[in-house]
Amino acid sequence: MGSVFRTEAASAPERATRLRETIEPLVAIQRRFSRTVPVSQEIDAGLPYRGLPLGCIHEVRSSGLACGIAFAAMLAARISSPGGQIVYVASDRTLYPLGLLAYGVQPERLIHVVVRRPLDLAWATLEALRCPQVDAVLAVVKIADLTLCRRFQLAAESHGATGFLLTDVVSRATTPVASVITRWQVFPIPAPPESTFEEPCWEIELSYCRGGRPGRWNAAWRNGRLEPLASKPVRRAGLLHPNTLAG
Amino acid sequence: MRQRFLCLFFPRLGIDRLERQNPQRRSSAFAVVREERNHLYIAAVNDPAKDAGIRPGARLADARTLLPILDIVLDDPEADEQLKQSLVEWCDRYSPLAAHDGPDGIVLDITGCAHLFGGEAALLEKIQTLLREMKFHVRGAIADTVGAAWALARFSKQGVVTREELTNALDPLPVKALRIACETAARLDQVGLTAIGHLRRISRDSLAARHGPGVLLRLDQVLGLAEEPITPYRAPAPYRAGRTFAEPIGTAAAIERTVLDLLRKLCTRLEKEHRGARLFNLDCYRVDGSVVRRQVRTSKPGRSVTHLMRLFSERTSSFDVGFGIEIMVLSAADIGTSAPVQMTLPHCGDSIEKDTSLDELLDRLGSRLGFDRVCRFQIRESLLPESSTEFVPVTNALPSSACWPENRVRPVRLIEPPAPIEIAEIIPGKSPVQIRIGRQLHRIVRAEGPERLTPEWWRDRPSRWKTRDYYRIENQRGARFWIFRETTWSGERWFLHGHLP
Numbered sequence: 026m027g028s029v030f031r032t033e034a035a036s037a038p039e040r041a042t043r044l045r046e047t048i049e050p051l052v053a054i055q056r057r058f059s060r061t062v063p064v065s066q067e068i069d070a071g072l073p074y075r076g077l078p079l080g081c082i083h084e085v086r087s088s089g090l091a092c093g094i095a096f097a098a099m100l101a102a103r104i105s106s107p108g109g110q111i112v113y114v115a116s117d118r119t120l121y122p123l124g125l126l127a128y129g130v131q132p133e134r135l136i137h138v139v140v141r142r143p144l145d146l147a148w149a150t151l152e153a154l155r156c157p158q159v160d161a162v163l164a165v166v167k168i169a170d171l172t173l174c175r176r177f178q179l180a181a182e183s184h185g186a187t188g189f190l191l192t193d194v195v196s197r198a199t200t201p202v203a204s205v206i207t208r209w210q211v212f213p214i215p216a217p218p219e220s221t222f223e224e225p226c227w228e229i230e231l232s233y234c235r236g237g238r239p240g241r242w243n244a245a246w247r248n249g250r251l252e253p254l255a256s257k258p259v260r261r262a263g264l265l266h267p268n269t270l271a272g
Numbered sequence: 273m274r275q276r277f278l279c280l281f282f283p284r285l286g287i288d289r290l291e292r293q294n295p296q297r298r299s300s301a302f303a304v305v306r307e308e309r310n311h312l313y314i315a316a317v318n319d320p321a322k323d324a325g326i327r328p329g330a331r332l333a334d335a336r337t338l339l340p341i342l343d344i345v346l347d348d349p350e351a352d353e354q355l356k357q358s359l360v361e362w363c364d365r366y367s368p369l370a371a372h373d374g375p376d377g378i379v380l381d382i383t384g385c386a387h388l389f390g391g392e393a394a395l396l397e398k399i400q401t402l403l404r405e406m407k408f409h410v411r412g413a414i415a416d417t418v419g420a421a422w423a424l425a426r427f428s429k430q431g432v433v434t435r436e437e438l439t440n441a442l443d444p445l446p447v448k449a450l451r452i453a454c455e456t457a458a459r460l461d462q463v464g465l466t467a468i469g470h471l472r473r474i475s476r477d478s479l480a481a482r483h484g485p486g487v488l489l490r491l492d493q494v495l496g497l498a499e500e501p502i503t504p505y506r507a508p509a510p511y512r513a514g515r516t517f518a519e520p521i522g523t524a525a526a527i528e529r530t531v532l533d534l535l536r537k538l539c540t541r542l543e544k545e546h547r548g549a550r551l552f553n554l555d556c557y558r559v560d561g562s563v564v565r566r567q568v569r570t571s572k573p574g575r576s577v578t579h580l581m582r583l584f585s586e587r588t589s590s591f592d593v594g595f596g597i598e599i600m601v602l603s604a605a606d607i608g609t610s611a612p613v614q615m616t617l618p619h620c621g622d623s624i625e626k627d628t629s630l631d632e633l634l635d636r637l638g639s640r641l642g643f644d645r646v647c648r649f650q651i652r653e654s655l656l657p658e659s660s661t662e663f664v665p666v667t668n669a670l671p672s673s674a675c676w677p678e679n680r681v682r683p684v685r686l687i688e689p690p691a692p693i694e695i696a697e698i699i700p701g702k703s704p705v706q707i708r709i710g711r712q713l714h715r716i717v718r719a720e721g722p723e724r725l726t727p728e729w730w731r732d733r734p735s736r737w738k739t740r741d742y743y744r745i746e747n748q749r750g751a752r753f754w755i756f757r758e759t760t761w762s763g764e765r766w767f768l769h770g771h772l773p
Binding site: 089090091092094095096098108110118119120121122123124125126127128131132133135136137138139140141145148149152153156157158159212213214215216221222223225226227246 | 627629630632633634636637640641645646647648649651657660661663666676677680681682683684685686687688717718720744746748749750751752770771772773
């Protein structure tokens with residue numbers, strides 16, 4: 026960007042062309058991520074797209090997957106097209122649909138796919154992302170390389186489904202840096218004394234965002250939306266909550 | 273339409289089976305023996321033993337006096353049965369209606385099939401040559417009725433017998449060829465009625481009166497005056513298309529091309545009849561005699577050629593063609609109605625198509641992973657959390673009208689089976705103050721409960737679980753758990769059933 030201002034000697038039309046060249050990719054990015062869903066008022070303000078962009082791949086990290094599934098399910102439930110399905114791909118049958126009701130996911134929309142091998146997981150996720158009648162794909166991944174993430178991204182872009190890669194920090198699931206559009210980390214935090222168990226409190230960290238800045242918010246899930254909590258800093262020991270390691 | 277039947281007779285199937293297993297047996301005398309009333313009898317013999325004068329039906333002790341070095345093998349009817357089953361399946365390539373015919377025979381309904389193989393004589397010659405190359409002793413015959421073909425295969429040297437020649441061919445055969453009981457045949461022999469021709473010449477009334485209606489029925493069946501249906505070893509697929517190749521094919525492109533042609537043929541017919549199929553079977557008959565089968569299942573009755581072709585190409589990519597495939601047969605089963613839907617209006621130039629992408633996705637997932645792995649959720653009336661929802665394969669999923677229970681605090685994943693945990697500190701009757709999960713000690717700062725859930729005592733098999741008291745607890749770091757206490761006569765136990773988000 027600096028080059029535009031450094032070349033003082035250039036004529037006005039040249040400068041205009043260069044400016045246009047600089048702006049066009051930015052506009053293209055904006056257009057590419059024009060379809061969004063709101064996360065919450067505060068978080069949307071921190072995102073460059075004014076919401077979570079659809080038709081791309083997001084990663085949600087959590088410990089033990091519980092908060093990650095809840096967060097992704099909440100976002101997937103907001104992507105609603107008539108008859109649109111939510112596909113959950115995992116290697117086990119532990120998902121409990123009654124727990125997802127609180128996050129707005131109707132179990133009729135859910136398709137649960139059980140895979141045995143990582144190869145099948147990648148294949149099933151790609152197939153689901155390419156289906157126009159699928160709104161969102163939640164995939165529990167153990168390991169994903171840059172090529173695979175790129176293929177997920179291309180599949181999602183081509184047909185408009187949104188992919189959520191759910192990774193578990195306890196089992197050290199990894200995805201490469203900058204392979205996804207946004208990377209979230211969701212961890213539970215102690216609730217204020219007046220709240221009940223129906224209102225989980227999370228620390229939501231946006232650790233990577235393409236074209237945006239990272240951020241961190243404390244929020245409670247209340248009445249079907251994320252409400253901000255007084256963001257008193259929570260002392261955490263590194264990335265992992267040692268005390269949430271269980272099961 | 274006049275029917276034509278082909279009968280194959282295997283005079284010594286047990287011997288053939290053993291000789292095929294161990295070719296060295298062919299050169300030394302051996303016999304298959306059968307145990308009957310604590311004696312061993314000769315059931316069948318091979319050629320060297322036959323040359324030594326041993327006949328089936330003799331006692332083993334008598335045979336051993338003739339030939340002390342006689343090798344014996346105990347008979348195994350099950351193995352013979354299995355061998356014959358695979359022979360019937362092998363014959364399936366010539367006619368879809370292949371049936372077992374007693375312990376030593378096979379019958380094929382070749383009505384309208386023979387011209388595909390160059391006529392009846394050529395067909396019979398081909399089958400016999402191939403089976404003899406596979407080292408089977410076999411004799412076959414073709415006639416208008418099952419009975420006539422059966423008799424000719426066993427008691428005559430003639431192969432193909434036309435309708436006009438039938439009576440002439442049958443007349444000299446012994447009465448045993450009528451498939452009647454041995455005693456009846458012996459009685460007929462005693463009165464001088466030794467050939468079928470003799471029976472034909474005496475009046476039907478006296479034949480029935482003197483020798484029972486069974487003989488008359490058998491005679492009518494042989495001559496085609498009475499019906500005799502056969503029972504094919506498998507129900508013929510009503511929707512079926514096949515192709516025989518002049519030269520065996522082996523390349524993936526050729527196989528794909530053939531599958532596409534067969535699918536087009538079958539799907540055009542299905543579309544005309546407003547039907548669809550859930551199951552497509554592809555049978556490929558290889559040159560070496562084995563059959564490669566591929567199966568494609570769909571979640572709804574379907575007939576879309578492009579979609580089915582895609583499913584098949586995933587299944588045929590790992591295909592061992594051996595030395596080549598000579599016949600390919602595609603059949604559709606599990607037929608359901610599938611009415612065509614009009615999406616476009618005439619003269620409007622629109623090209624809207626019904627969106628079937630979800631069904632196609634489910635079919636692709638199901639055919640690769642198995643349909644039991646692609647599920648939807650259905651609610652069940654149960655109080656226990658783990659049995660209140662059910663994984664139902666998408667093929668069986670009902671259109672959901674379920675009323676899901678109101679929002680209760682539940683984990684998003686269940687730990688199955690519930691993991692036992694230790695309670696480090698507890699005030700009796702209250703929620704725990706400290707719990708230990710694995711090696712981790714958690715100090716509990718908040719708790720909600722108990723929520724009491726009782727198992728269903730009215731179920732057939734009472735659950736091994738007792739009444740449970742569920743608690744929602746939170747540790748000092750904010751992690752939330754869903755635990756329960758189970759009280760039994762010996763005390764109480766605690767389990768972790770899930771992590772709350």
